[in-house]
Amino acid sequence: MPRFTDADGRDWLVQFTTVEAKRAREELDVDLLDVGSEQLFDRLINDDCLIVDVLHLCCRQQCEQQNVDAVGFARGLRGDTLDAATEAFLEAYVSFFRKHRRAVLAAALAKTDTFLQRNAEQAVRTINSDKMDRLLNAKLAEMDRFFENSLQRAEAHNSGSSSPNGPPSLESVPTNASPSAS
Numbered sequence: 001m002p003r004f005t006d007a008d009g010r011d012w013l014v015q016f017t018t019v020e021a022k023r024a025r026e027e028l029d030v031d032l033l034d035v036g037s038e039q040l041f042d043r044l045i046n047d048d049c050l051i052v053d054v055l056h057l058c059c060r061q062q063c064e065q066q067n068v069d070a071v072g073f074a075r076g077l078r079g080d081t082l083d084a085a086t087e088a089f090l091e092a093y094v095s096f097f098r099k100h101r102r103a104v105l106a107a108a109l110a111k112t113d114t115f116l117q118r119n120a121e122q123a124v125r126t127i128n129s130d131k132m133d134r135l136l137n138a139k140l141a142e143m144d145r146f147f148e149n150s151l152q153r154a155e156a157h158n159s160g161s162s163s164p165n166g167p168p169s170l171e172s173v174p175t176n177a178s179p180s181a182s
Contacts, residue, residue, distance in 0.1 A: 002016050002088035002095075006076030010066065012085070016092040021055045030054070033095070035105060043057045044090070045112060051086050058089060 002014045016032075030050065034040055043050050052074045056063065063073055077085050094105045109139045126132060 002091040004081065004084040004088040006073075006085065007078055007081045008076040010068070010076060012088075013060060014055065014058045014085075014088040014092040016058055016089070016096045020054075020057075021096075021106045023060075024054060027057070028053055032093070035101060041108065041112070043094075045086075045116070048082060051089065054083070055089055057083050058092065 003011060004014070005011050019031045024030045030043070031037070031040070032054070034142055035067070035138070053070075055071050055077065056073050059073065063069070068076075090109055094109065097105060
């Protein structure tokens with residue numbers, strides 16, 4: 001049975017059976033047996049709140065034995081421990097199904113893992129690129145110009161000169177911090 005250790009040092013065994021599948025339907029409104037659903041698969045991989053709730057269902061009996069409520073259980077899952085717990089769940093989940101479905105799910109998980117790894121590597125390369133630095137510098141310069149112009153208009157208004165633009169109002173400052181809206 002797959003296991004993980006949470007951030008508080010507690011060990012958990014992950015059990016996935018029809019009992020947990022039924023509880024997920026009733027309590028979380030998620031059909032974990034609908035393996036053909038792309039939405040389900042995406043949520044299991046990307047929705048940390050959902051995976052923590054599913055893990056709690058899978059470890060509920062142990063939680064009760066250790067007097068750990070759902071909030072205490074969730075607080076123990078963060079960072080690397082959440083990754084380890086998710087991997088333990090996915091292992092238990094795939095193992096639950098009969099061999100033909102299990103083979104398909106295992107292959108899909110392997111491809112998904114490869115995709116997520118490559119995606120993260122590409123994102124880091126993009127973030128660290130010269131192109132991103134140039135873009136950030138251009139946005140910062142644009143914001144500087146926007147705020148400098150706003151300050152000049154405010155100073156002109158406060159010094160008594162007649163300015164057709166008037167002082168900047170809160171509504172005139174872009175909420176998305178993009179000065180191009182001016």
